[in-house]
Amino acid sequence: MENIRNVVLEAWMTEHGYSSNSLAEAVNKATEQLSGRPGGHDGSSVRGWKSGRVRWPKSLTRAALEDVTGLSAIALGFVPRGRPAPAPVPPQQQEEDPDMKRRTLVGGLAAAAVSTTAPSSTSTRRIGMSDVSRLNERFAGIVVSDHRHGGQLGIEQEAAALAEEALDLQNAGSATQRVRSGLYASAAAFRSSAMWAAIDGRRYEVAKAHMREAQALAELSGDQTIKFRIWSHAGTMYRHLGRPAEALAANDVARNLHLTRRDPLFASLGLARQGAIHGVEQNRTGARRAIEQAQEAMLRANRADGRPVWMLAFYDQAELDSLALFAYSALGEYPTAEYHAHRCLASLRPHMARSRAIATTRLARAQLAQGAPEAATVTAMKVPAQAATQHARVARMLQEFGIALRATAPATSVVRTWTEHVATWKMTA
Template identity: 35%
Template sequence: MATTRNAALAAFLTEHQMTASELADAVNHAISDLTGRQGATSERTVFRWLSGESRWPQERQRRALEAVTGRSITALGFVPRGKRTSVSASPAEESKVYRREFCGAATHAAAAVAVPFLAAPSRVGTADIIRLREHGERLVALDADRGGHGTLAQAALAGAAEALTLQRQSTTQRVRQRLLALASDFTATAAWSSIDAGQLDVASRHLDRALTLAGLAQDSDMTMQVWNLRAMLARQRKEYGEAVAASQAMLTTAGARRSPLHASLAYARTAVGFAYRGDRHEALRCLGRAETLLEKADLAQPRAPWIAFYGPAELHCLSAIVRDQTGDPAEAEAAYHQALTALPTTYRRNRAYTTACLALSQLHQGDVEQACATRGCPVNDLRYAG
């Protein structure tokens, strides 16, 4: 009987950048936490799971897999033998996993950003990385829905502090580096939230810290994320030369060199910097490179949460900004319409921002009534234009 590859488990490993050896190690540690006895799962065992040769792990391995991943055993692609229909108890019932509220008071937003962690962990490893990474993903989703705010920034900084605490307890260099990268990611999230809230000096301090942590982690993807935010911050401060320099720094990272998607974002951000600096030729040249590179990118491939926002909709929006700044408001308006059409419904903050920019591009063409209709304000109320 032919075996079927476990695509769900393989996708989980790819998403979380885990090797078979790391998963085996995490499962063994979870078995020890659950039973008091060290597990004996090997790298070969994981390969058998991935190949489909072993379709239903032992009971303690199933419980450990659920505790490590936070997913049910069937969601991980495993199939019960024979007539068995039940799966093992949830990790919330079977393992010593607790949740902590980083933000104190039980507002709806605070509940949304609570981060799970092991109470008094005896070991630090892949399971901790997964939990913290999923917490970061929740913060990114919350930002897409609500935009930057104080609660989100506080939760992100708490996540960074937790990652740094764990890395000091870690016994392996690889785990330490991954935790440092997570600390950088959380700190960058706090910086972005501060930028979105108009707290530019606070954001600058966070970005300085995030860049240091990315360097300690030797993580080029996190380094690129920081330069991306630095370019956005410089533009808001009207420091357009620094915005261009930060965007060009993005292009020197390993991520931009190996990934058309990352390179496309870097060129698009550079184009915006040149447009605000008044260099139309360079702005349009970089915009053309961004469009060409995005066509080459495989948008179905897993990507880090920080760059999940980038795709056709975001490039249309950045193109519109470039066109508006270089004196083509009609082309900008068309690009904003394309951005709104392509924008996922979950990106509520981006949709509100893009709609406001669309109204401004219409106003720049002298179409006051259409601009006000787009913005949803009375014709005699043009305060938003400032």
């Protein structure tokens, strides 16, 4: 029997912001509540439901799905054995719950689309590298949005949705192994961007969920560049969480990939992030050595073609100086930190708005720590209102700056100036 995609379930997931993995986790929890034993579903289970390969899940799974969604299995587009099409939701149900009415409308529209979106039994679509290239073009847009805005839930959700789209293509037709590997690499790249957006927005538990799926997809792809990105991001996440041992372990996975021996630029990034982690663990010698080695590796790196867009879009001398700024600030070596802050800000590319806000805030903290509250306040006031109020990491850093400023120069005009400026941020954001 031909598989017909369950576009009703897909529409519900899109409307409610569920990925395949997150829906599987929710169903597993609901299964445990119903039966006392956790469910065993994962992202591939949900993709089986969406593709139509599983048209009527087992009774316990259906009950768990109904608990999660508030809809019957039939209303979610599943087809009971022996039935050709889903039955409509009873009218009285729609009248009882306005939210149900909206969901049913979405489901009905999606169900109506089946006849136009179901693949023909007489032809099979051929998925090619052009499909992978189109996904990669959209990935470049995600990277640009991240550098401009950073940490936003919308970026995370868009990246996660595009990861699902890349995986859906795996079931949309025939493809060579090279194309399938490219689709897995694209899905892993999108999922790693969702992971990074969650890290940058301090949504760490969500970031860990994205990380697990990204790691699995990267293994399926065999692409070392995306493996590097995911494990390097994991190291950064644990660094922000103040867990340097785990940060070093994750970063070492990235640094030990063969890729870093082939390309000095990847080696440089791995070393620079290692230096930042050593800063958190107060390893002065290790931090200095890693930053120096990162600089040496960068000088050896050429402008080789073939590097991924995410690497070309962000890692350069400015980012190396930003990581050095973090490391030396963590070590309390504020004059050196200020030196790297000025170097970073002088060479940041125009699109790196998020990085500029972070470096500016860290520069202000370094100046304050050296006994210059007036200069520090002037610096901190240069952070744009949007970054100061809408970027979770920047907002947290500026709150910490304000606390430190009040402790350093209590009841002074500079504190009043800062307080008034923060108020204007809130009004203009």
